[in-house]
Amino acid sequence: MGLDLSTNPNVIVTRVKLLSSNWFVLRATTFEFRHRDGSWSTEERETYDRGDGATILLYDTERRTVLLTRQFRFPAYVNGHADGYLLEAPAGLLDDDDALRAVERETAEETGYAVTDAQHLFDLYMSPGSVTEKLHFFAAKFSAESLTGTGGGLAHEGEDIENVELGFDEALAAIGTRIVDAKTVILLQWAESSRLFG
Numbered sequence: 458m459g460l461d462l463s464t465n466p467n468v469i470v471t472r473v474k475l476l477s478s479n480w481f482v483l484r485a486t487t488f489e490f491r492h493r494d495g496s497w498s499t500e501e502r503e504t505y506d507r508g509d510g511a512t513i514l515l516y517d518t519e520r521r522t523v524l525l526t527r528q529f530r531f532p533a534y535v536n537g538h539a540d541g542y543l544l545e546a547p548a549g550l551l552d553d554d555d556a557l558r559a560v561e562r563e564t565a566e567e568t569g570y571a572v573t574d575a576q577h578l579f580d581l582y583m584s585p586g587s588v589t590e591k592l593h594f595f596a597a598k599f600s601a602e603s604l605t606g607t608g609g610g611l612a613h614e615g616e617d618i619e620n621v622e623l624g625f626d627e628a629l630a631a632i633g634t635r636i637v638d639a640k641t642v643i644l645l646q647w648a649e650s651s652r653l654f655g
């Protein structure tokens with residue numbers, strides 16, 4: 458993957474080396490890169506490819522709350538987050554589904570809520586220096602009537618995911634302290650800037 462890239466004439470991929478495919482795929486790619494002054498240099502970049510993902514802000518405007526999840530994230534733990542538990546908007550990898558279907562599936566798996574009317578917001582690269590993933594952002598209402606399952610995540614994947622309903626103002630105030638997950642911050646700030654809660 459990568460040798461066939463041709464949409465940018467200033468980039469010629471010459472070598473793709475598979476470094477790991479233990480869980481997802483880590484590659485080292487060598488390419489010739491034409492700089493703005495016309496000179497060429499040889500560059501190498503590692504890319505971690507987990508496919509794309511989708512995430513969603515579940516909101517209840519009447520009760521003025523959002524529904525987040527809490528789960529253990531080893532990469533955050535290893536990088537200094539004391540207990541490794543993060544508050545996050547529900548999210549997951551697309552696998553073979555389109556983004557809307559994937560976000561409905563992940564919301565059900567992780568929270569137990571059935572989402573049918575998700576609004577697409579935008580698609581963003583979350584860590585473009587090293588991770589290929591583009592994340593598709595959505596928002597949808599949730600209510601007691603749409604709680605149809607148990608949530609919790611997939612036990613056979615080792616997931617143990619808890620629902621955490623927070624007041625919207627409390628969630629906004631927690632950005633940078635209790636809430637340090639980028640996709641979640643983006644969704645909360647989208648809700649604020651679009652005056653979702655008035």
Ligand SMILES: Nc1nc2c(ncn2[C@@H]2O[C@H](COP(=O)(O)OP(=O)(O)O[C@H]3O[C@H](CO)[C@@H](O)[C@H](O)[C@@H]3O)[C@@H](O)[C@H]2O)c(=O)[nH]1
Pocket residue numbers: 480481509510511512548549550563583590592614615616638640
């Ligand atoms: N064995 C094994 N399992 C893994 C590994 N990495 C992840 N998993 C398992 O695979 C599950 C993937 O769950 P998803 O819900 O599909 O993805 P996600 O990790 O929640 O990803 C979402 O959040 C990320 C962080 O914000 C986003 O990067 C991503 O786009 C997506 O939205 C994880 O919960 C974990 O159980 C690994 O290296 N080895």
Ligand SMILES: [Mg+2]
Pocket residue numbers: 547548549550563567
């Ligand atoms: Mg997930």
